[in-house]
Amino acid sequence: MDDFVQSKARKDIFRLKAYVPGKPIEEVKRELGLDSIIKLASNENPLGTSPLALAALQEGLNKIHLYPDANAYELKQELASFWQVPAEQIVVGNGSDELLLLLAQTFINPGDEVIHAEQTFSEYESTSTLMGAHSITIPLKEYKYDLKAILEAINTRTKIIYLCNPNNPTGTIVEQEEIELFMQQVPGEILVVFDEAYGEYVDNPAFGSGLQYLREGRNIVLLKTFSKIYGLAGLRIGYVITTPAIAAALDRVREPFNVNFAAQIAAQAALRDIDFVEKSRQLNLQGKDYLYQELARLGLDYVKTNTNFIFLDTGRDCQLVFRELLQRGVIIRTGDIFGYPTFIRLTIGTMEENRRFIKSLQEVLEVIPL
Template sequence: MTCLNLDHLLPDYIKHFEAYIPSKPDPELMRLYGCSRLYRLNNNENPLGPPEAAQEAIRNFPPPSAAVYPSGDAYYLRTKLAQRFGMDPDQFLVGNGANEVISFVMKAFCEKGDNIITADKTFAVYEWIAEFSGFEARLVPLKDYAFDDRAMLDRIDEGTKILFVCNPNNPTGTYWNRDKLSRFLDAIGGRRIVVVDEAYFEFVEAEDFPNGMDYIRDHPNLVVFRTFSKMYGLAGLRIGYLAGSLEVVQAIRRTCIVYSVNALAQIAAAAALDQDDHVLRSRALVREGKLYLKRELARLGLSSQVGEGNFIMIRLPMSDTLAYRKLMTYGVMVRAMTGFRFPNHIRVTVSHMEALQAFIEALEKILPHRPRLLHSIPKETG
């Protein structure tokens, strides 16, 4: 029998990278924790689901079409994006979720010895993709829960290729206004690629929030990320996109894997773009939910970080991972934030009032200073 010796095959940066283990499917979690229903407040999904036009497109998808390869470059969706934003279709690239377009950009511009710069407490995939690709991820501490523009500029050296800014930031909801983004882009000039991740753009209601698309013409080194997973409720179909100058996007296109975005996702996303009423209804739901949560958390004596986006972050007087397991026994699923380097914090998606009330009721029961029911708290295993 042949013996396999992986040790000499794996690069050091892969050996030291810890794989992300996703949670089990909902039915398995409900069985494990003994709950009859589960409120998903962990992944910032839109509780309204996809817009009606997207739902209709999904219902009307002919099953025989599943045998036919999709448009390899999402031609019709890119055309529709170009019409919506007043740009050229070739200024857009569509990927299998935002994670893939992050990978496209890094593969296009980074090589051995290069680094990327981002925050230490933000969407972790920038850091993960850099590290398992063999690039250095330079993490700059947040300042007042927000990206520190000056500190990021100070970390730049000859090996810096890309700077990632999550705007608004996940999980803090803080954002750079138009003036701060403009100053940052001016300071960078055209010497590095700047990625502004606007995954939660459609949820933002702040009047001074910048629309990244408006900056591409004057800053050709800018790349803007958007997704259909959050506002448009298509997380299960995995589709996101990037926009930039023709020159930069053409360079990134060389790293794309064609046919990675399925046909149903492309059709549903194109239909979703027209549903501005869905955006308004979703914003109203989030606005109402945030007011409720702020009031109830204050009553419980808990501090919270509430910014833009459809989520809030809460500081607990206990371990976040323990709180996660206890809340699960009441059928409420939140995001433990130790992995985001916010120990003793949880992130909660703003959802329907029924789900938020269930969360507050469960939270009251598990807080250390409150009477609580006795439960056997299982521990998830991979």
């Protein structure tokens, strides 16, 4: 490494782990010379984007020479109406990643501790590390959050607890009763972040959202995104719902014009597109049922999901499975980055994509012996 960087850069950056994104389709085309590729790696909506959002984007093209609304006023009003909360409790960001960074920049001091699951979204650790915090990672218990162990890990240095619900990569949820007991025991001075990126896909009545604790006056942050069920991953837009004081603090740190004009108008339209959201849910349920049946036929274990992805055990080295599937034009996510060397994470696609995945996986399992 360059001596200047080594000596002058903040020491915390050398503790950061590189984020591993899903492999882009165009990259696979370049590398392997394949024309037909399906990407089932990043939990994107297989139906694409809300038609209302696409129409709004088309109509708004003649305004992209203007700066966007720095405060995203219209979008905040729409979100406030949708969630029945005051607009001053909402902060809009350039995807959930920026919002997690804003939270870290706003609240974390060097030497603080944050607590999160060991097998979960990596940005909790990386944004905290960047600000000089130490991550206390709690292993999942049967693929679910171990809330008892999280409570036991709390000490005077604990600043933030992250709960990814449903969890990525396992697709499991923390149920309402569990959260209720947990929140009763978490000290009020600790910020609890409920990341509900996949909340719109949940059809389990036992699911517990963090929103009720906000209504009770607790210091919590509810993190939401337009990248998943709304199909706006490429525009990068998410938001938090929190207390007015926390929202005001985040706004002090937030860069002006952090969310572009196209993202703002597309998100407003997507939020109104109830038919698209319901169609996406139904396609996901149909695909989930089919994949469960086929995975059972293949004798593979999987974690029952509350999301638009399935975490499954291939019984083989996941990197070998990944490469073999790639040769067949199927992109998935390996589980080794989450600490599961034989697992893969599969986005539930269209029925055509799901069938192609199963056909390809069956071929791969025959090629790679147990």
